[in-house]
Amino acid sequence: MADITNYQMLINGEWVDAADGGTFDSVNPTDGKVWSRVPEATEADVNRAVEAAHTAFTTGPWASKTPTERGKTLRKLGDLLADHSEGLGRTESVDTGKMLKETRWQAKYIAEFFHFFAGCADKVSGETLPIDKPDMFVFTKREPLGVVAAVVPWNSQLFLVAVKIGPALAAGNTIVLKASEHASAAMLEFGKLIEEAGIPSGVVNIVTGHGEPCGRALTGHPLVARVSFTGGPNAARHVLENVKRNFAEVSLELGGKSPFIVFDDANIESAVNASIAGIFGATGQSCVAGSRLYLHEDIADEFLEKMVALAKDIRIGDLVEIEKGGEVIPKVNRVVPEPAHDEREPWQMPTTCPCHRNAPLVSPEEEVNHYCFDPVCPLQLQGRIEHFASRQAMDIDRLGEKVVALFIEKGWVDDVADIYELAGRRDEIVALDRWGEKSADNLLAGIEESRERPLWRLLFALGIRHVGATVARLLTEGFGSIDRIAAATSEELEGVDGVGPHIASSIVDYFTALENRELVERLRRAGLRFEEEGGGTMPAEEEVADPRFNGKTFVLTGTLEGYTRDEAAAEIRRRSGKTTGSVSKKTDVLVAGEKAGSKLAKAEELGITVIDAATFAAWVAGDTGTESDVVEDETVDGQTVSGESA
Numbered sequence: 001m002a003d004i005t006n007y008q009m010l011i012n013g014e015w016v017d018a019a020d021g022g023t024f025d026s027v028n029p030t031d032g033k034v035w036s037r038v039p040e041a042t043e044a045d046v047n048r049a050v051e052a053a054h055t056a057f058t059t060g061p062w063a064s065k066t067p068t069e070r071g072k073t074l075r076k077l078g079d080l081l082a083d084h085s086e087g088l089g090r091t092e093s094v095d096t097g098k099m100l101k102e103t104r105w106q107a108k109y110i111a112e113f114f115h116f117f118a119g120c121a122d123k124v125s126g127e128t129l130p131i132d133k134p135d136m137f138v139f140t141k142r143e144p145l146g147v148v149a150a151v152v153p154w155n156s157q158l159f160l161v162a163v164k165i166g167p168a169l170a171a172g173n174t175i176v177l178k179a180s181e182h183a184s185a186a187m188l189e190f191g192k193l194i195e196e197a198g199i200p201s202g203v204v205n206i207v208t209g210h211g212e213p214c215g216r217a218l219t220g221h222p223l224v225a226r227v228s229f230t231g232g233p234n235a236a237r238h239v240l241e242n243v244k245r246n247f248a249e250v251s252l253e254l255g256g257k258s259p260f261i262v263f264d265d266a267n268i269e270s271a272v273n274a275s276i277a278g279i280f281g282a283t284g285q286s287c288v289a290g291s292r293l294y295l296h297e298d299i300a301d302e303f304l305e306k307m308v309a310l311a312k313d314i315r316i317g318d319l320v321e322i323e324k325g326g327e328v329i330p331k332v333n334r335v336v337p338e339p340a341h342d343e344r345e346p347w348q349m350p351t352t353c354p355c356h357r358n359a360p361l362v363s364p365e366e367e368v369n370h371y372c373f374d375p376v377c378p379l380q381l382q383g384r385i386e387h388f389a390s391r392q393a394m395d396i397d398r399l400g401e402k403v404v405a406l407f408i409e410k411g412w413v414d415d416v417a418d419i420y421e422l423a424g425r426r427d428e429i430v431a432l433d434r435w436g437e438k439s440a441d442n443l444l445a446g447i448e449e450s451r452e453r454p455l456w457r458l459l460f461a462l463g464i465r466h467v468g469a470t471v472a473r474l475l476t477e478g479f480g481s482i483d484r485i486a487a488a489t490s491e492e493l494e495g496v497d498g499v500g501p502h503i504a505s506s507i508v509d510y511f512t513a514l515e516n517r518e519l520v521e522r523l524r525r526a527g528l529r530f531e532e533e534g535g536g537t538m539p540a541e542e543e544v545a546d547p548r549f550n551g552k553t554f555v556l557t558g559t560l561e562g563y564t565r566d567e568a569a570a571e572i573r574r575r576s577g578k579t580t581g582s583v584s585k586k587t588d589v590l591v592a593g594e595k596a597g598s599k600l601a602k603a604e605e606l607g608i609t610v611i612d613a614a615t616f617a618a619w620v621a622g623d624t625g626t627e628s629d630v631v632e633d634e635t636v637d638g639q640t641v642s643g644e645s646a
Helices: 043-058 067-083 085-096 100-123 157-170 185-196 211-219 233-243 268-284 300-312 339-343 378-389 401-410 416-430 437-450 455-461 469-479 482-487 490-494 501-512 514-525 565-574 598-606 613-621
Strands: 009-011 014-016 023-028 033-039 147-151 174-179 204-208 224-230 249-253 259-262 292-295 319-324 330-336 553-557 578-580 589-592 609-612 634-636 639-641
Touching: 009 043, 009 185, 023 085, 033 085, 033 185, 043 147, 043 174, 043 204, 043 211, 067 085, 067 100, 067 157, 067 185, 085 100, 085 157, 085 185, 100 157, 147 157, 147 211, 157 174, 157 185, 157 224, 174 185, 174 211, 185 204, 204 211, 211 224, 211 233, 224 233, 233 249, 259 268, 268 300, 292 300, 378 401, 378 416, 416 437, 416 514, 455 469, 455 482, 469 482, 482 501, 482 514, 490 501, 490 578, 501 514, 553 565, 553 598, 565 578, 589 598, 589 613, 598 609, 609 613
Parallel strands: 147 174, 147 224, 174 204, 224 249, 259 292, 553 578, 553 589, 589 609
Antiparallel strands: 009 014, 009 204, 023 033, 319 330, 634 639
């Protein structure tokens, strides 16, 4: 077995282990083997780091340095970064799997960022302000904030460290840097250059660990003046909750969904190569990954055929040709053909679940995702519980990935309803390693608070396929209670704007399954909210016989004067019609209000009957004319709409 590197954290100028000796493994993604161990910072470690940074800011030698002196120190750090780019690049490549050519180039290039901020250090100035009082002199003086908490992800660590701590140090602040738990080694190697550059003890501190407790303790610490976070939206929600306690300034960089657009005059081969590079580079772990693909319909089939063929031939270990394509993100030109390519096995979608039960993976029709439907799959169980407790769902603090795994291992939690029986295990939880009474009581308090979460959160937390947070809100507004949702037919569910046939079918299937109904009843007995005051805009009303509606499928689009979408859908159902969210050949009538969009164009293309909002209101009012009576066309937002009247 290869030697394993044991790292330490940088706190107050010293390299230290975690207070309790805890560590976690770092795995080389190319072979799946552990190559290093990293300290698992405790709350005590974070407190020590922040206090060291605060002392360095207020009374240490950094506080007395002139801006020019700070600039000289940053320039030296930049020089060291350039000199050590090869070693830093190799460490980052081993820890993350990124290409060495990319990582070592980035390390050398980022040195220029520190040179830039070094030059900015003595350029921070205020201004004098005119005032109407002759005996007063008014001016602004720009001063550093204090301790800055910098949180970085794994995929572009050195760059993000440069853009976070470079300006902070230039302005005279001090830093506590939290490295990503997925790949911490490069940051700790970078910390050695901090020392060598002559930056005083406590000015830059580096802690390693997970969101709980390390990230929580850092971003919520009362001595932290600013939090700079780069990562995903779920973690960002935790950061925002944490900073409410200390009123720290906060900046968030959360990435996005970058579109890749191909027009009909494009070079197809070149565009396919670029698209492949944009989404598969760094396995897609990039804030600028081309994760949305828009194709002109004339070339879509050819493009997708070539793209699928090329994607299927990608093999682990393939080399690519890159060049500098911007300040940091490299441009991938092409896959480099080599003899070894054909010797490596093409990647194949697994056919069974990776859990020990080896249940078959299923891909439902018209979906590309593969699922394990084994009801007792341990990975599925853990995922369901984590989802149930997540911030956007039931928002149970401290019930994260590691805690869920531990409670499952102990046999304390077999489904989400068991969460609400954990209070009976308080003494056992207190006795757990690294827990204690305070941690246990915080967890149980979070569970107790979750009983009062709004109904839509519970509906989302159940993990019904296709039911996200938005759909859960819409269903709650439309039906008002779990019982009414569970009893609704597919047609009734589709009456909620935004709920299509796939979502409706999934909801019906969920509440049809005996095990799910039993789970819901256990949650009811646990005291969770099953009704929402003010919800239920879709009452069961007496049906009205009307041949213009009876058995017909309606689609609603645009703003309907006098009706909300739910109200209009309810009127259609009363008359034995139904509504869907999308236009198809099965659609009978499109009701087009103001700002009708693509649905109107598609309905006209398919020759579907289109009526305006006024005509719909007349139908609902019970005018007695026939369905075929047509009035003059009128224009809705520049589009011609055929009106019908009784």
